[in-house]
Amino acid sequence: MSSSSRGPGAGARRRRTRCRRCRACVRTECGDCHFCRDMKKFGGPGRMKQSCLLRQCTAPVLPHTAVCLLCGEAGKEDTVEGEEEKFGLSLMECTICNEIVHPGCLKSLPSCLQMGKAEGVINAEIPNCWECPRCTQEGRTSKKPKPPLASAEGPAVPSPSPQREKLERFKRMCQLLERVPDTSSSSSDSDSDSDSSGTSLSEDEAPGEARNGRRPARGSSGEKENRGGRRAVRPGTGGPLLSWPLGPAPPPRPPQLERHVVRPPPRSPEPDTLPLAAGSDHPLPRAAWLRVFQHLGPRELCICMRVCRTWSRWCYDKRLWPRMDLSRRKSLTPPMLSGVVRRQPRALDLSWTGVSKKQLMWLLNRLQGLQELVLSGCSWLSVSALGSAPLPALRLLDLRWIEDVKDSQLRELLLPPPDTKPGQTESRGRLQGVAELRLAGLELTDASLRLLLRHAPQLSALDLSHCAHVGDPSVHLLTAPTSPLRETLVHLNLAGCHRLTDHCLPLFRRCPRLRRLDLRSCRQLSPEACARLAAAGPPGPFRCPEEKLLLKDS
DNA sequence: AGTAACGTCTGT
DNA sequence: ACAGACGTTACT
Numbered sequence: 290m291s292s293s294s295r296g297p298g299a300g301a302r303r304r305r306t307r308c309r310r311c312r313a314c315v316r317t318e319c320g321d322c323h324f325c326r327d328m329k330k331f332g333g334p335g336r337m338k339q340s341c342l343l344r345q346c347t348a349p350v351l352p353h354t355a356v357c358l359l360c361g362e363a364g365k366e367d368t369v370e371g372e373e374e375k376f377g378l379s380l381m382e383c384t385i386c387n388e389i390v391h392p393g394c395l396k397s398l399p400s401c402l403q404m405g406k407a408e409g410v411i412n413a414e415i416p417n418c419w420e421c422p423r424c425t426q427e428g429r430t431s432k433k434p435k436p437p438l439a440s441a442e443g444p445a446v447p448s449p450s451p452q453r454e455k456l457e458r459f460k461r462m463c464q465l466l467e468r469v470p471d472t473s474s475s476s477s478d479s480d481s482d483s484d485s486s487g488t489s490l491s492e493d494e495a496p497g498e499a500r501n502g503r504r505p506a507r508g509s510s511g512e513k514e515n516r517g518g519r520r521a522v523r524p525g526t527g528g529p530l531l532s533w534p535l536g537p538a539p540p541p542r543p544p545q546l547e548r549h550v551v552r553p554p555p556r557s558p559e560p561d562t563l564p565l566a567a568g569s570d571h572p573l574p575r576a577a578w579l580r581v582f583q584h585l586g587p588r589e590l591c592i593c594m595r596v597c598r599t600w601s602r603w604c605y606d607k608r609l610w611p612r613m614d615l616s617r618r619k620s621l622t623p624p625m626l627s628g629v630v631r632r633q634p635r636a637l638d639l640s641w642t643g644v645s646k647k648q649l650m651w652l653l654n655r656l657q658g659l660q661e662l663v664l665s666g667c668s669w670l671s672v673s674a675l676g677s678a679p680l681p682a683l684r685l686l687d688l689r690w691i692e693d694v695k696d697s698q699l700r701e702l703l704l705p706p707p708d709t710k711p712g713q714t715e716s717r718g719r720l721q722g723v724a725e726l727r728l729a730g731l732e733l734t735d736a737s738l739r740l741l742l743r744h745a746p747q748l749s750a751l752d753l754s755h756c757a758h759v760g761d762p763s764v765h766l767l768t769a770p771t772s773p774l775r776e777t778l779v780h781l782n783l784a785g786c787h788r789l790t791d792h793c794l795p796l797f798r799r800c801p802r803l804r805r806l807d808l809r810s811c812r813q814l815s816p817e818a819c820a821r822l823a824a825a826g827p828p829g830p831f832r833c834p835e836e837k838l839l840l841k842d843s
Numbered sequence: 844a845g846t847a848a849c850g851t852c853t854g855t
Numbered sequence: 856a857c858a859g860a861c862g863t864t865a866c867t
Binding site: 304305306307324328337338339340349 | 850
């Protein structure tokens with residue numbers, strides 16, 4: 290195997306490895322995803338050899354054995370203090386040519402070997418990842434593969450056009466995500482990342498349906514040569530250590546872009562001022578601009594984002610995007626999804642969309658601050674992604690009118706994740722902290738309500754309208770002395786629950802905080818019994834005028 | 844030596 | 856385009 294005979298740093302591309310620190314790395318396997326089920330330890334055949342979907346590292350690092358192609362040494366950023374010095378001594382891997390160097394080693398090359406004043410384009414999303422000055426300088430990005438510098442004798446690398454397209458998308462993504470100290474003009478088109486349609490977002494890529502959201506293809510390690518059949522031969526890869534940048538450069542291998550990750554915007558310092566064409570800065574600081582932007586809607590913000598690079602960056606501020614609405618979009622494109630992730634909304638409406646399970650999983654894994662999620666009218670197939678998603682901040686979940694949701698499906702969502710160890714913390718379901726749950730139109734029975742009492746005990750608003758199986762016993766359950774919801778419920782929607790009879794009405798007086806009870810379209814309820822409930826004086830519910838018992842269809 | 848899993852290739 | 860397979864790499 291030729292790649293193993295190459296010394297590290299001699300052009301052998303390095304496989305990335307887990308950071309072991311990110312949230313994904315430190316969690317346990319879900320035991321339930323496609324790849325877990327394949328694992329021998331979970332009773333599978335062990336053929337796929339992939340990491341648990343929930344354990345996909347979000348910051349894959351270079352292996353410890355990686356060294357600089359130029360000096361042959363490892364990363365040495367720990368030996369210095371300043372940011373700039375650290376950068377010069379860190380190992381950077383180019384997403385295009387895959388070469389790993391110390392940026393400092395590049396700078397100290399004789400000037401005749403340097404690439405003018407070209408700067409690398411740093412990809413802040415992935416550690417030690419950039420587009421090296423040479424690739425940047427030569428425009429070796431989306432359009433052309435990196436030609437062998439010394440016109441090596443090797444065969445041209447076949448680059449099928451789909452891969453080329455992916456490369457272009459990848460390049461765009463890198464430009465959009467880059468957080469380079471603005472010395473380079475190589476990313477001038479990155480300002481155009483917001484599109485003209487207002488609420489729809491188009492910018493960097495998200496994997497969408499692709500490849501389970503696997504990590505970005507770094508260069509691989511040349512193992513493609515181990516297969517018979519067609520393969521991309523890499524000429525000149527055994528070249529001398531110091532051949533770069535003069536020697537035959539490894540031809541580019543378009544990375545397999547469908548696997549790259551898009552993460553929340555890094556906490557990189559934002560420019561605080563707006564540079565003007567005249568060279569000076571606009572007197573208003575960023576904070577003032579943000580206060581202006583806060584008065585704009587999504588459409589206007591997207592327009593602002595096309596004004597200039599600085600505005601574009603400022604407008605990603607998540608304070609400007611507390612809620613995002615993608616409802617009723619038949620298909621969600623990768624740019625839309627990554628646009629959401631970059632804006633980190635607190636509330637996201639995906640109702641009646643064709644969001645897929647993978648897309649939802651991808652999103653939720655990257656929206657850890659999400660407080661409100663609306664998925665009404667989506668398919669259970671997709672929504673089941675909630676079953677293995679981390680939802681630490683979730684307060685509102687809307688699952689109305691999802692087809693095929695019965696007790697067993699809701700159970701999946703309510704029960705604690707399978708990897709929660711009994712002694713770890715107390716076993717907590719995902720919806721423990723949820724205050725508002727909308728379950729209208731689902732085929733739930735009292736079995737689900739019992740689970741709700743146990744695993745969603747903090748509900749203040751519950752929508753069970755048009756749940757055909759909800760009847761008097763359900764109200765008994767909800768208002769029983771043992772029910773935690775008896776104390777917490779403020780809003781309860783039971784509209785269209787035909788099985789409810791007058792007998793259940795007095796039970797609602799057990800809920801001291803109940804302020805709004807929707808009993809519209811409950812055929813068996815008599816106006817008289819409802820009137821008696823409504824007239825119930827203190828300490829019963831519905832005391833204030835704005836607190837209502839809704840009885841009739843308005 | 845053993846385990847995990849990365850990145851690419853193949854068949855559909 | 857996708858899912859599955861698997862050689863190989865990274866690390867213990």
